[in-house]
Amino acid sequence: MDHFHYIDGQLHCEGVSMDEIASSVGTPCYVYSRATLLEHVRRIRSAFAPLEPWVCFSVKSCPNLSILKAIAGAGSGMDVVSGGELRRAMEAGCQASRCVYAGVGKTDPEIELALRAGIGLFNVESEEEFATIASVAERLGIPCDGALRVNPDVDPKTHRYTSTGNRETKFGVDLRRAAAFLRATHGNRWCRWRGIHLHIGSPIYDPTPYHQAITKALSLIDELAADGIALDTLDLGGGFGADYTTGQSPSATSYADIIVPLLAARVAAGLRVILEPGRSVAANAGSLLVSVVYTKDSGDRTFAICDAGMNALLRPSHYDAFHFIWPTRPPAGMVPSVRCVRPEMDGLVVHDIVGPLCETGDFLGLERAIPRVARGDRLAVFTAGAYGMSMANRYNSSPLPAEVLVDGDSFEIIRARETYDDLVSHERVGELAVTLA
Ligand SMILES: Cc1ncc(COP(=O)(O)O)c(C=O)c1O
Known part of the structure; x- marks a missing residue:
């Protein structure tokens, strides 16, 4: 059970469009209901x-x-x-x-x-x-x-x-x-x-x-x-x-x-x-929103290269875990009625949905039949509320994603996206104090 559903062809969390969240907060971003x-x-x-x-x-x-x-x-x-x-x-x-x-x-x-x-x-x-x-x-x-x-x-x-x-x-x-x-x-x-x-x-x-x-x-x-x-x-x-x-x-x-x-x-x-x-x-209370940065056809495989991968969501590469992934605005008629491993729908294209990191193990989902995606499209990675952000990391100096909590028709940023300044602030030798946690 969760409150992520398509209304008029667009993915919503409760009453808020996921695209509206992505436009105002950016991606990658965890969205919770x-x-x-x-x-x-x-x-x-x-x-x-x-x-x-x-x-x-x-x-x-x-x-x-x-x-x-x-x-x-x-x-x-x-x-x-x-x-x-x-x-x-x-x-x-x-x-x-x-x-x-x-x-x-x-x-x-x-x-x-x-x-x-x-x-x-x-x-x-x-x-x-x-x-x-x-x-x-x-x-x-x-x-x-x-x-x-x-x-x-x-x-x-x-x-x-x-x-x-x-x-x-x-x-x-x-x-x-x-x-x-x-x-x-x-x-x-x-x-x-x-x-x-x-x-x-x-x-x-x-x-x-x-x-x-x-x-x-x-x-x-x-x-x-x-x-x-x-x-x-x-x-x-x-x-x-x-x-x-x-x-x-x-x-x-x-x-x-x-x-x-x-x-x-x-x-x-x-x-x-x-x-x-x-x-x-x-788990079902959260989804990870990512954007497609590039697509690439290698002859054998079609890649959707996203702005986050195993840095934001480690479960697929660490546990071989399955997360259903689908565009937030799929083409008309391509709204999934269930979330499953092999969706049955005409016109799907098999993609490897991968992140930007320098690891072959950096993926969100491999061999996924989804509507063909293009640069700039947004994808939702479902059931990501548990062991998602909590296992996120900064590999390749990736700032941690933002987090947003939706309540009915409104949403609030509950964790600001990290900045490059955040990335280096603990390493400025000379400004460091020794602390025993
Ligand atoms: C001691 C302990 N309690 C509870 C949990 C929560 O488990 P779950 O998220 O599967 O409910 C864990 C998870 O590892 C745990 O180590």
């Missing part, structure tokens, strides 16, 4: 209402302050994985006490920042990290709560780079070692164990691995309860899918149909459930 964002938060809340979960939006998926403000304003907490993300969450008006903090490499200064801010929950990823959190907490005299991220060794059946719950990954503590570790450290007064954290991967289109992982986590909770160690929190992480093609993802209700029955009685008995959705909230 506020209504889409909030509708996805609402759907997750409503599907999981029987569990009364603490919903913590995963900041890494779309960290713009205005996006976080909108989501925090809808009552969500935040899932953060760095000091920088915690700072963003707080600056967006989300108290640290409503944030959960995961990540395998929390540094001492980051732990101190989180403790001083009053972090809601550390999702602890290793034995050594636990010892560090407890000792920093003791030094500061600030006790905190922790959940142990366990690695349940289930296969989320997604890209290998975003599978995080199989034993060979760096995340969490092996389930086979978790009980002994929790027993040994239970009773630490500086980091008090409250629960178990899971995040098995993303995107997960088949809800079955959630069933497997939750069942394993509940067994661990029961085993510890039998020893008198009470854990009252189960954080399920994120991972729900998004519609990169029309209808691709199960609905929030489909995930809830599997998960709620497993946990409802436990919640009634006092278990607190945490969800950390990112992609399922933000």
